Amino acid sequence: MFDDFFIRALVAGLGIALVTGPLGCFVVWRRLSYFGDTLAHSALLGVTMAYTLELNIALSVFIISSLIALILIQLQKKTNLPGDALLGLLAHSSLAVGLVVIGFLTFIRFDIMGLLFGDILAVTTDDLLIIWTGGAVILLVLKLIWKPLFASTVNYELAEAEGLNPDRAKAIFTILMAAVIAISIKMVGLLLITGMLIIPAAMARNISDSPIKMVIYSIIGGLLSVVLGLFSSLEFNTSSGPSIIMASLILFILSLLNIKQSIKLKN
Amino acid sequence: MSRENNILVKLNNAGFKQNGKWLVEGVTLAVEKGKIVTLIGPNGSGKSTTAKIALGIYKNIEGSVEKYTNKVGYVPQKISIDWTLPIRVRDFMLLTENIKEEKIDEALSLTGVIHLKNKSLGNLSGGEFQRVLIARAICKKPELLVLDEPVQGVDYTGEIALYELIKKISDSLHCGILLISHDLHTVMTATDHVVCLNGHVCCSGSPMDVARNNEYKTLFGEQASQILSVYEHKHDHVHLDEGEIKKN
Numbered sequence: 392m393f394d395d396f397f398i399r400a401l402v403a404g405l406g407i408a409l410v411t412g413p414l415g416c417f418v419v420w421r422r423l424s425y426f427g428d429t430l431a432h433s434a435l436l437g438v439t440m441a442y443t444l445e446l447n448i449a450l451s452v453f454i455i456s457s458l459i460a461l462i463l464i465q466l467q468k469k470t471n472l473p474g475d476a477l478l479g480l481l482a483h484s485s486l487a488v489g490l491v492v493i494g495f496l497t498f499i500r501f502d503i504m505g506l507l508f509g510d511i512l513a514v515t516t517d518d519l520l521i522i523w524t525g526g527a528v529i530l531l532v533l534k535l536i537w538k539p540l541f542a543s544t545v546n547y548e549l550a551e552a553e554g555l556n557p558d559r560a561k562a563i564f565t566i567l568m569a570a571v572i573a574i575s576i577k578m579v580g581l582l583l584i585t586g587m588l589i590i591p592a593a594m595a596r597n598i599s600d601s602p603i604k605m606v607i608y609s610i611i612g613g614l615l616s617v618v619l620g621l622f623s624s625l626e627f628n629t630s631s632g633p634s635i636i637m638a639s640l641i642l643f644i645l646s647l648l649n650i651k652q653s654i655k656l657k658n
Numbered sequence: 659m660s661r662e663n664n665i666l667v668k669l670n671n672a673g674f675k676q677n678g679k680w681l682v683e684g685v686t687l688a689v690e691k692g693k694i695v696t697l698i699g700p701n702g703s704g705k706s707t708t709a710k711i712a713l714g715i716y717k718n719i720e721g722s723v724e725k726y727t728n729k730v731g732y733v734p735q736k737i738s739i740d741w742t743l744p745i746r747v748r749d750f751m752l753l754t755e756n757i758k759e760e761k762i763d764e765a766l767s768l769t770g771v772i773h774l775k776n777k778s779l780g781n782l783s784g785g786e787f788q789r790v791l792i793a794r795a796i797c798k799k800p801e802l803l804v805l806d807e808p809v810q811g812v813d814y815t816g817e818i819a820l821y822e823l824i825k826k827i828s829d830s831l832h833c834g835i836l837l838i839s840h841d842l843h844t845v846m847t848a849t850d851h852v853v854c855l856n857g858h859v860c861c862s863g864s865p866m867d868v869a870r871n872n873e874y875k876t877l878f879g880e881q882a883s884q885i886l887s888v889y890e891h892k893h894d895h896v897h898l899d900e901g902e903i904k905k906n
Contacts, residue, residue, distance in 0.1 A: 410771055419742055420742050420743055422742075500698060509714065513830065518663065538754070541753070542753045542754050544743070545745065545750070545753060546737050548710070548713075548732075548734055548754075549717050549732055549737070549753065549754065550754065551714070551715045552710075552713040552714070552715055552730055552734075553730050553731070553732055553754040553755075553798075554728045554730060554754075555754055596742065596744060599744050600744050600746060600778055601744055601745065601746050601749050602743065602744060602745055604744070604748075605744050612694065628866070
Protein backbone atom coordinates (compact mmCIF):
# COMPACT_ATOMS: atom_id res chain seq x y z
CA MET A 392 0.00 0.00 0.00
CA PHE A 393 2.86 2.38 0.83
CA ASP A 394 4.55 1.52 -2.46
CA ASP A 395 2.88 4.40 -4.16
CA PHE A 396 4.74 7.68 -3.51
CA PHE A 397 1.51 9.61 -3.40
CA ILE A 398 -0.07 7.42 -0.73
CA ARG A 399 3.12 7.78 1.31
CA ALA A 400 3.01 11.55 0.96
CA LEU A 401 -0.65 11.62 1.95
CA VAL A 402 -0.14 9.46 5.04
CA ALA A 403 2.89 11.54 6.02
CA GLY A 404 1.04 14.83 5.51
CA LEU A 405 -1.97 13.73 7.53
CA GLY A 406 0.32 12.66 10.37
CA ILE A 407 2.00 16.05 10.32
CA ALA A 408 -1.31 17.93 10.26
CA LEU A 409 -2.51 16.05 13.37
CA VAL A 410 0.51 17.41 15.27
CA THR A 411 0.80 20.92 13.81
CA GLY A 412 -2.89 21.58 14.58
CA PRO A 413 -2.68 21.73 18.39
CA LEU A 414 0.94 22.95 18.46
CA GLY A 415 0.03 25.72 16.03
CA CYS A 416 -2.67 26.96 18.39
CA PHE A 417 -0.04 27.50 21.07
CA VAL A 418 2.22 29.20 18.51
CA VAL A 419 -0.60 31.67 17.79
CA TRP A 420 -1.59 32.12 21.44
CA ARG A 421 1.94 32.60 22.70
CA ARG A 422 3.01 34.74 19.70
CA LEU A 423 5.76 32.36 18.72
CA SER A 424 5.49 32.44 14.93
CA TYR A 425 8.88 34.07 14.46
CA PHE A 426 10.37 31.66 16.95
CA GLY A 427 9.04 28.82 14.78
CA ASP A 428 10.62 30.45 11.73
CA THR A 429 13.97 30.67 13.47
CA LEU A 430 13.93 26.99 14.40
CA ALA A 431 12.88 26.10 10.85
CA HIS A 432 15.64 28.17 9.25
CA SER A 433 18.20 26.54 11.47
CA ALA A 434 16.92 23.19 10.19
CA LEU A 435 18.95 23.66 7.00
CA LEU A 436 22.05 23.36 9.11
CA GLY A 437 20.57 20.17 10.54
CA VAL A 438 20.04 18.78 7.06
CA THR A 439 23.62 19.47 5.99
CA MET A 440 24.84 17.84 9.19
CA ALA A 441 22.72 14.80 8.38
CA TYR A 442 24.34 14.47 4.94
CA THR A 443 27.88 15.02 6.21
CA LEU A 444 27.68 12.64 9.14
CA GLU A 445 25.23 10.26 7.43
CA LEU A 446 22.61 10.74 10.16
CA ASN A 447 18.87 10.51 9.90
CA ILE A 448 17.58 13.92 8.72
CA ALA A 449 14.77 14.20 11.28
CA LEU A 450 17.11 13.34 14.15
CA SER A 451 19.80 15.74 12.97
CA VAL A 452 17.30 18.59 12.46
CA PHE A 453 15.84 17.94 15.90
CA ILE A 454 19.28 18.19 17.51
CA ILE A 455 20.24 21.43 15.71
CA SER A 456 16.86 23.10 16.29
CA SER A 457 16.91 22.25 20.01
CA LEU A 458 20.45 23.62 20.19
CA ILE A 459 19.38 26.87 18.54
CA ALA A 460 16.48 27.13 20.99
CA LEU A 461 18.93 26.71 23.89
CA ILE A 462 21.28 29.33 22.45
CA LEU A 463 18.34 31.71 22.12
CA ILE A 464 17.39 31.27 25.78
CA GLN A 465 21.00 31.93 26.82
CA LEU A 466 21.27 35.02 24.60
CA GLN A 467 18.03 36.36 26.04
CA LYS A 468 19.54 36.12 29.51
CA LYS A 469 22.94 37.57 28.63
CA THR A 470 22.25 40.43 26.23
CA ASN A 471 20.05 43.49 26.22
CA LEU A 472 18.88 42.94 22.65
CA PRO A 473 15.14 42.61 22.12
CA GLY A 474 13.74 39.15 21.44
CA ASP A 475 12.86 39.73 17.79
CA ALA A 476 16.38 40.96 16.99
CA LEU A 477 17.87 37.84 18.59
CA LEU A 478 15.48 35.64 16.62
CA GLY A 479 16.39 37.39 13.38
CA LEU A 480 20.06 37.06 14.18
CA LEU A 481 19.79 33.32 14.80
CA ALA A 482 17.38 32.63 11.93
CA HIS A 483 19.39 34.31 9.22
CA SER A 484 22.83 33.43 10.42
CA SER A 485 21.96 29.75 10.80
CA LEU A 486 20.35 29.80 7.33
CA ALA A 487 23.46 31.48 5.92
CA VAL A 488 25.82 29.03 7.61
CA GLY A 489 23.70 26.17 6.28
CA LEU A 490 23.86 27.49 2.71
CA VAL A 491 27.61 28.09 2.89
CA VAL A 492 28.20 24.57 4.21
CA ILE A 493 26.13 23.19 1.32
CA GLY A 494 28.43 25.11 -1.04
CA PHE A 495 31.39 23.21 0.39
CA LEU A 496 29.74 19.82 0.13
CA THR A 497 30.22 19.60 -3.63
CA PHE A 498 30.40 15.82 -3.54
CA ILE A 499 26.73 15.60 -2.51
CA ARG A 500 23.95 16.57 -4.88
CA PHE A 501 21.42 18.72 -2.98
CA ASP A 502 17.91 19.44 -4.09
CA ILE A 503 17.75 22.93 -2.59
CA MET A 504 14.22 23.57 -3.86
CA GLY A 505 13.09 20.36 -2.20
CA LEU A 506 14.67 21.38 1.09
CA LEU A 507 13.12 24.84 1.06
CA PHE A 508 9.68 23.98 -0.23
CA GLY A 509 9.17 20.28 0.44
CA ASP A 510 9.11 17.33 -1.91
CA ILE A 511 6.47 14.64 -1.89
CA LEU A 512 8.71 12.32 -3.87
CA ALA A 513 11.21 12.32 -1.03
CA VAL A 514 8.98 10.67 1.58
CA THR A 515 10.14 7.12 2.33
CA THR A 516 8.52 4.37 4.39
CA ASP A 517 11.06 5.12 7.13
CA ASP A 518 9.89 8.73 7.17
CA LEU A 519 6.33 7.54 7.71
CA LEU A 520 7.45 5.61 10.75
CA ILE A 521 9.29 8.64 12.13
CA ILE A 522 6.37 10.99 11.47
CA TRP A 523 3.73 8.76 13.06
CA THR A 524 5.69 7.56 16.09
CA GLY A 525 7.32 10.97 16.58
CA GLY A 526 3.94 12.64 16.12
CA ALA A 527 2.28 10.33 18.62
CA VAL A 528 4.97 11.07 21.22
CA ILE A 529 4.67 14.84 20.60
CA LEU A 530 0.88 14.73 21.03
CA LEU A 531 1.14 12.61 24.16
CA VAL A 532 3.65 14.96 25.77
CA LEU A 533 1.55 17.98 24.76
CA LYS A 534 -1.45 16.40 26.44
CA LEU A 535 0.59 15.87 29.61
CA ILE A 536 1.76 19.50 29.77
CA TRP A 537 -1.50 20.96 28.45
CA LYS A 538 -2.78 22.29 31.77
CA PRO A 539 0.35 24.16 32.94
CA LEU A 540 1.13 25.34 29.40
CA PHE A 541 -2.35 26.66 28.76
CA ALA A 542 -2.71 28.19 32.22
CA SER A 543 0.59 30.02 31.88
CA THR A 544 -0.42 31.19 28.41
CA VAL A 545 -3.44 32.82 30.02
CA ASN A 546 -1.50 34.15 33.01
CA TYR A 547 1.97 33.11 34.08
CA GLU A 548 1.67 34.22 37.69
CA LEU A 549 -1.62 32.43 38.25
CA ALA A 550 -0.11 29.20 36.98
CA GLU A 551 3.01 29.66 39.10
CA ALA A 552 1.07 30.63 42.24
CA GLU A 553 -1.25 27.65 42.01
CA GLY A 554 1.65 25.25 41.69
CA LEU A 555 1.63 24.26 38.01
CA ASN A 556 5.33 24.76 37.19
CA PRO A 557 4.93 26.82 34.00
CA ASP A 558 8.68 27.12 33.35
CA ARG A 559 9.05 23.39 32.92
CA ALA A 560 6.03 23.31 30.60
CA LYS A 561 7.54 26.09 28.49
CA ALA A 562 10.89 24.31 28.18
CA ILE A 563 9.18 21.08 27.14
CA PHE A 564 7.06 22.98 24.61
CA THR A 565 10.22 24.41 23.03
CA ILE A 566 11.52 20.89 22.52
CA LEU A 567 8.18 19.86 21.00
CA MET A 568 8.49 22.73 18.51
CA ALA A 569 11.93 21.49 17.45
CA ALA A 570 10.51 17.98 17.13
CA VAL A 571 7.56 18.95 14.94
CA ILE A 572 9.87 20.87 12.62
CA ALA A 573 12.16 17.87 12.45
CA ILE A 574 9.42 15.47 11.39
CA SER A 575 7.77 17.77 8.88
CA ILE A 576 10.79 19.31 7.12
CA LYS A 577 10.95 16.88 4.18
CA MET A 578 7.32 17.26 3.38
CA VAL A 579 6.62 20.96 3.88
CA GLY A 580 10.09 22.43 3.45
CA LEU A 581 11.89 24.68 5.90
CA LEU A 582 10.58 27.98 4.56
CA LEU A 583 6.95 26.97 4.93
CA ILE A 584 6.73 24.91 8.12
CA THR A 585 5.67 27.88 10.22
CA GLY A 586 2.83 28.43 7.75
CA MET A 587 1.64 24.91 8.46
CA LEU A 588 1.66 25.73 12.16
CA ILE A 589 0.04 29.14 11.99
CA ILE A 590 -2.45 29.27 9.11
CA PRO A 591 -4.77 26.42 10.15
CA ALA A 592 -4.68 27.72 13.74
CA ALA A 593 -5.45 31.26 12.57
CA MET A 594 -8.32 29.89 10.48
CA ALA A 595 -9.60 28.02 13.53
CA ARG A 596 -9.41 31.15 15.69
CA ASN A 597 -11.85 32.86 13.36
CA ILE A 598 -14.53 30.27 13.91
CA SER A 599 -14.11 29.12 17.51
CA ASP A 600 -15.02 30.43 20.95
CA SER A 601 -13.16 27.99 23.18
CA PRO A 602 -9.61 26.63 23.27
CA ILE A 603 -10.64 23.02 22.63
CA LYS A 604 -12.75 23.99 19.61
CA MET A 605 -9.85 25.97 18.20
CA VAL A 606 -7.56 22.95 18.52
CA ILE A 607 -10.08 20.66 16.82
CA TYR A 608 -10.80 23.08 13.95
CA SER A 609 -7.07 23.67 13.55
CA ILE A 610 -6.48 19.92 13.14
CA ILE A 611 -9.36 19.59 10.67
CA GLY A 612 -8.08 22.61 8.74
CA GLY A 613 -4.60 21.11 8.57
CA LEU A 614 -5.88 17.70 7.41
CA LEU A 615 -8.00 19.33 4.69
CA SER A 616 -5.06 21.48 3.58
CA VAL A 617 -2.85 18.43 3.24
CA VAL A 618 -5.40 16.52 1.15
CA LEU A 619 -6.27 19.47 -1.08
CA GLY A 620 -2.65 20.59 -1.33
CA LEU A 621 -1.23 17.20 -2.24
CA PHE A 622 -3.85 16.48 -4.89
CA SER A 623 -3.23 19.84 -6.53
CA SER A 624 0.51 19.30 -6.21
CA LEU A 625 0.07 16.08 -8.17
CA GLU A 626 -2.31 17.69 -10.65
CA PHE A 627 -0.29 20.85 -11.41
CA ASN A 628 3.18 19.43 -10.73
CA THR A 629 3.93 22.03 -8.03
CA SER A 630 6.05 21.65 -4.86
CA SER A 631 4.15 20.00 -2.02
CA GLY A 632 4.87 22.68 0.62
CA PRO A 633 3.49 25.70 -1.26
CA SER A 634 0.49 23.69 -2.44
CA ILE A 635 -0.46 22.67 1.11
CA ILE A 636 0.06 26.20 2.44
CA MET A 637 -2.04 27.66 -0.39
CA ALA A 638 -4.84 25.26 0.42
CA SER A 639 -4.75 26.36 4.07
CA LEU A 640 -4.74 30.00 2.95
CA ILE A 641 -7.93 29.36 0.99
CA LEU A 642 -9.51 27.80 4.09
CA PHE A 643 -8.41 30.84 6.10
CA ILE A 644 -10.06 33.19 3.60
CA LEU A 645 -13.24 31.12 3.77
CA SER A 646 -13.21 31.42 7.56
CA LEU A 647 -13.07 35.22 7.17
CA LEU A 648 -16.19 35.11 5.01
CA ASN A 649 -17.89 33.18 7.76
CA ILE A 650 -17.10 36.00 10.23
CA LYS A 651 -18.49 38.65 7.90
CA GLN A 652 -21.71 36.72 7.56
CA SER A 653 -22.15 36.32 11.29
CA ILE A 654 -21.53 40.04 11.81
CA LYS A 655 -24.13 40.83 9.18
CA LEU A 656 -26.60 38.53 10.89
CA LYS A 657 -26.02 40.28 14.22
CA ASN A 658 -26.68 43.70 12.74
CA MET B 659 6.21 19.79 57.87
CA SER B 660 4.84 21.02 61.14
CA ARG B 661 1.21 21.95 61.09
CA GLU B 662 0.64 22.10 64.84
CA ASN B 663 -0.29 25.72 64.90
CA ASN B 664 -2.34 25.69 61.69
CA ILE B 665 0.10 27.89 59.83
CA LEU B 666 -0.35 27.76 56.05
CA VAL B 667 2.33 30.17 54.96
CA LYS B 668 4.93 32.07 56.90
CA LEU B 669 7.29 34.84 55.82
CA ASN B 670 10.44 35.32 57.87
CA ASN B 671 12.07 38.70 57.37
CA ALA B 672 11.32 38.35 53.66
CA GLY B 673 12.15 40.92 51.01
CA PHE B 674 12.52 41.27 47.25
CA LYS B 675 14.91 43.40 45.25
CA GLN B 676 14.41 44.26 41.56
CA ASN B 677 16.98 46.16 39.49
CA GLY B 678 18.83 47.13 42.65
CA LYS B 679 15.75 48.59 44.30
CA TRP B 680 13.96 47.02 47.24
CA LEU B 681 10.29 46.54 46.43
CA VAL B 682 9.69 45.41 49.97
CA GLU B 683 11.91 44.21 52.80
CA GLY B 684 11.84 42.74 56.26
CA VAL B 685 8.31 41.33 56.15
CA THR B 686 7.40 38.80 58.80
CA LEU B 687 3.90 37.47 58.87
CA ALA B 688 1.95 34.22 59.02
CA VAL B 689 -1.41 33.17 57.64
CA GLU B 690 -3.22 30.54 59.68
CA LYS B 691 -6.16 28.30 58.86
CA GLY B 692 -9.48 30.08 59.19
CA LYS B 693 -7.84 33.47 59.70
CA ILE B 694 -7.88 36.54 57.48
CA VAL B 695 -4.69 38.59 57.29
CA THR B 696 -5.01 41.93 55.52
CA LEU B 697 -2.15 43.85 53.95
CA ILE B 698 -2.77 47.57 53.65
CA GLY B 699 -0.58 50.41 52.54
CA PRO B 700 -0.29 53.14 49.90
CA ASN B 701 0.52 52.53 46.22
CA GLY B 702 3.98 51.10 45.73
CA SER B 703 4.28 50.02 49.34
CA GLY B 704 4.96 46.41 48.38
CA LYS B 705 1.60 44.77 49.05
CA SER B 706 1.42 42.79 45.80
CA THR B 707 5.13 41.99 46.06
CA THR B 708 4.59 40.54 49.52
CA ALA B 709 1.72 38.42 48.21
CA LYS B 710 3.88 37.17 45.34
CA ILE B 711 6.66 36.29 47.78
CA ALA B 712 4.15 34.30 49.84
CA LEU B 713 2.91 32.54 46.70
CA GLY B 714 6.41 31.62 45.55
CA ILE B 715 6.15 33.63 42.31
CA TYR B 716 9.31 35.53 43.15
CA LYS B 717 12.19 33.13 43.53
CA ASN B 718 15.32 35.11 44.47
CA ILE B 719 14.13 36.57 47.70
CA GLU B 720 15.82 37.68 50.87
CA GLY B 721 14.74 35.97 54.07
CA SER B 722 12.59 32.88 53.78
CA VAL B 723 9.10 31.61 53.04
CA GLU B 724 7.62 28.48 54.54
CA LYS B 725 4.61 27.24 52.63
CA TYR B 726 2.69 24.31 54.07
CA THR B 727 0.01 23.88 51.43
CA ASN B 728 -0.24 23.43 47.69
CA LYS B 729 -3.96 24.05 47.50
CA VAL B 730 -3.81 27.72 46.63
CA GLY B 731 -6.36 30.05 45.09
CA TYR B 732 -5.02 33.33 43.74
CA VAL B 733 -6.79 36.45 42.55
CA PRO B 734 -4.05 38.61 41.02
CA GLN B 735 -4.32 42.38 40.95
CA LYS B 736 -3.83 42.78 37.25
CA ILE B 737 -4.61 40.25 34.58
CA SER B 738 -5.27 40.88 30.94
CA ILE B 739 -6.67 38.28 28.60
CA ASP B 740 -5.23 38.30 25.13
CA TRP B 741 -7.78 38.49 22.32
CA THR B 742 -5.90 35.71 20.51
CA LEU B 743 -7.24 33.30 23.12
CA PRO B 744 -10.77 32.09 22.56
CA ILE B 745 -11.72 31.41 26.14
CA ARG B 746 -15.09 31.39 27.85
CA VAL B 747 -15.78 31.87 31.54
CA ARG B 748 -16.29 28.13 32.03
CA ASP B 749 -12.93 27.32 30.35
CA PHE B 750 -11.30 29.85 32.65
CA MET B 751 -12.82 28.19 35.72
CA LEU B 752 -10.99 24.98 34.76
CA LEU B 753 -7.68 26.76 34.21
CA THR B 754 -5.53 25.19 36.91
CA GLU B 755 -7.65 22.29 38.10
CA ASN B 756 -10.42 20.08 36.77
CA ILE B 757 -13.60 20.90 38.62
CA LYS B 758 -17.07 19.35 38.49
CA GLU B 759 -19.70 21.25 36.55
CA GLU B 760 -21.98 21.75 39.58
CA LYS B 761 -19.09 23.15 41.65
CA ILE B 762 -18.43 25.68 38.89
CA ASP B 763 -22.08 26.68 38.84
CA GLU B 764 -22.12 26.98 42.62
CA ALA B 765 -19.08 29.28 42.71
CA LEU B 766 -20.33 31.46 39.86
CA SER B 767 -23.72 31.77 41.57
CA LEU B 768 -22.07 32.79 44.85
CA THR B 769 -20.30 35.71 43.15
CA GLY B 770 -23.40 36.53 41.11
CA VAL B 771 -22.10 35.84 37.61
CA ILE B 772 -23.65 32.47 36.72
CA HIS B 773 -25.37 34.09 33.72
CA LEU B 774 -21.94 34.78 32.17
CA LYS B 775 -20.79 31.14 32.20
CA ASN B 776 -20.72 30.72 28.43
CA LYS B 777 -19.64 34.27 27.61
CA SER B 778 -16.23 34.98 26.18
CA LEU B 779 -13.83 36.22 28.84
CA GLY B 780 -12.73 39.14 26.65
CA ASN B 781 -16.24 40.59 26.60
CA LEU B 782 -16.70 40.99 30.35
CA SER B 783 -16.67 44.32 32.15
CA GLY B 784 -14.01 44.98 34.79
CA GLY B 785 -16.34 44.24 37.69
CA GLU B 786 -17.78 41.12 36.07
CA PHE B 787 -14.29 39.81 35.40
CA GLN B 788 -13.32 40.45 39.01
CA ARG B 789 -16.29 38.34 40.18
CA VAL B 790 -15.23 35.55 37.82
CA LEU B 791 -11.68 35.72 39.21
CA ILE B 792 -12.98 35.33 42.77
CA ALA B 793 -15.28 32.47 41.73
CA ARG B 794 -12.37 30.68 40.07
CA ALA B 795 -10.18 31.03 43.14
CA ILE B 796 -12.79 29.75 45.63
CA CYS B 797 -14.19 27.00 43.44
CA LYS B 798 -11.15 24.78 43.87
CA LYS B 799 -11.69 24.82 47.62
CA PRO B 800 -8.21 26.10 48.43
CA GLU B 801 -6.54 25.95 51.83
CA LEU B 802 -4.90 29.29 51.18
CA LEU B 803 -6.60 32.14 49.34
CA VAL B 804 -4.57 35.12 48.22
CA LEU B 805 -6.75 38.03 47.12
CA ASP B 806 -5.01 41.07 45.65
CA GLU B 807 -7.49 43.95 45.59
CA PRO B 808 -10.25 41.45 44.79
CA VAL B 809 -13.09 43.92 44.51
CA GLN B 810 -11.52 46.58 42.28
CA GLY B 811 -14.00 47.84 39.73
CA VAL B 812 -16.92 46.23 41.54
CA ASP B 813 -19.85 48.51 42.38
CA TYR B 814 -20.18 49.62 46.01
CA THR B 815 -23.02 47.31 47.04
CA GLY B 816 -21.27 44.45 45.30
CA GLU B 817 -18.07 45.32 47.12
CA ILE B 818 -19.66 44.89 50.53
CA ALA B 819 -21.44 41.70 49.46
CA LEU B 820 -18.17 40.25 48.13
CA TYR B 821 -16.31 41.02 51.36
CA GLU B 822 -19.11 39.32 53.27
CA LEU B 823 -18.75 36.37 50.91
CA ILE B 824 -15.00 36.24 51.50
CA LYS B 825 -15.62 36.17 55.25
CA LYS B 826 -18.20 33.40 54.77
CA ILE B 827 -15.80 31.39 52.63
CA SER B 828 -13.07 31.67 55.21
CA ASP B 829 -15.49 30.32 57.83
CA SER B 830 -16.99 27.53 55.75
CA LEU B 831 -13.82 26.30 54.00
CA HIS B 832 -11.79 27.05 57.10
CA CYS B 833 -9.08 28.34 54.78
CA GLY B 834 -6.55 31.04 55.48
CA ILE B 835 -6.84 34.27 53.52
CA LEU B 836 -4.20 36.82 52.65
CA LEU B 837 -6.14 39.87 51.56
CA ILE B 838 -4.73 43.00 50.00
CA SER B 839 -6.56 46.27 50.15
CA HIS B 840 -5.68 49.92 50.06
CA ASP B 841 -8.72 50.65 52.13
CA LEU B 842 -8.80 49.47 55.73
CA HIS B 843 -12.31 50.82 56.13
CA THR B 844 -14.09 48.23 54.02
CA VAL B 845 -12.12 45.21 55.21
CA MET B 846 -11.99 46.10 58.88
CA THR B 847 -14.86 43.93 60.08
CA ALA B 848 -13.73 40.79 58.32
CA THR B 849 -10.07 40.95 59.26
CA ASP B 850 -8.31 39.13 62.10
CA HIS B 851 -4.88 40.64 61.64
CA VAL B 852 -3.70 43.72 59.74
CA VAL B 853 -0.21 44.36 58.41
CA CYS B 854 0.42 47.92 57.34
CA LEU B 855 3.16 48.15 54.72
CA ASN B 856 5.21 51.00 53.39
CA GLY B 857 8.24 49.31 51.85
CA HIS B 858 8.58 47.51 55.19
CA VAL B 859 6.14 46.56 57.93
CA CYS B 860 5.25 49.85 59.49
CA CYS B 861 2.84 48.42 62.01
CA SER B 862 0.70 45.35 62.52
CA GLY B 863 -1.89 43.95 64.88
CA SER B 864 -5.65 43.80 65.19
CA PRO B 865 -7.57 46.24 62.97
CA MET B 866 -8.21 48.54 65.91
CA ASP B 867 -4.56 48.51 66.99
CA VAL B 868 -3.45 49.47 63.52
CA ALA B 869 -6.09 52.14 63.09
CA ARG B 870 -4.92 53.73 66.37
CA ASN B 871 -1.24 53.49 65.45
CA ASN B 872 0.46 56.82 64.80
CA GLU B 873 2.50 55.60 61.83
CA TYR B 874 -0.71 54.39 60.23
CA LYS B 875 -2.28 57.80 60.80
CA THR B 876 0.63 59.58 59.14
CA LEU B 877 0.38 57.25 56.14
CA PHE B 878 -3.33 57.53 55.70
CA GLY B 879 -4.11 60.88 57.23
CA GLU B 880 -7.76 61.78 57.31
CA GLN B 881 -9.00 58.42 56.22
CA ALA B 882 -7.58 56.92 59.38
CA SER B 883 -9.48 59.17 61.68
CA GLN B 884 -12.67 58.45 59.77
CA ILE B 885 -12.27 54.77 60.50
CA LEU B 886 -11.91 55.51 64.17
CA SER B 887 -15.06 57.57 64.05
CA VAL B 888 -16.91 54.69 62.45
CA TYR B 889 -15.65 52.09 64.85
CA GLU B 890 -15.41 54.09 68.00
CA HIS B 891 -18.97 55.35 68.05
CA LYS B 892 -20.47 55.38 71.52
CA HIS B 893 -22.60 52.46 72.49
CA ASP B 894 -25.65 53.73 74.24
CA HIS B 895 -27.09 50.26 74.79
CA VAL B 896 -26.10 46.71 75.63
CA HIS B 897 -27.49 43.45 74.29
CA LEU B 898 -28.84 41.10 76.92
CA ASP B 899 -29.26 37.34 76.72
CA GLU B 900 -32.83 37.10 75.51
CA GLY B 901 -32.56 39.63 72.71
CA GLU B 902 -33.50 42.41 75.09
CA ILE B 903 -31.84 45.78 74.70
CA LYS B 904 -30.95 47.81 77.74
CA LYS B 905 -30.29 51.55 77.49
CA ASN B 906 -27.31 52.84 79.40
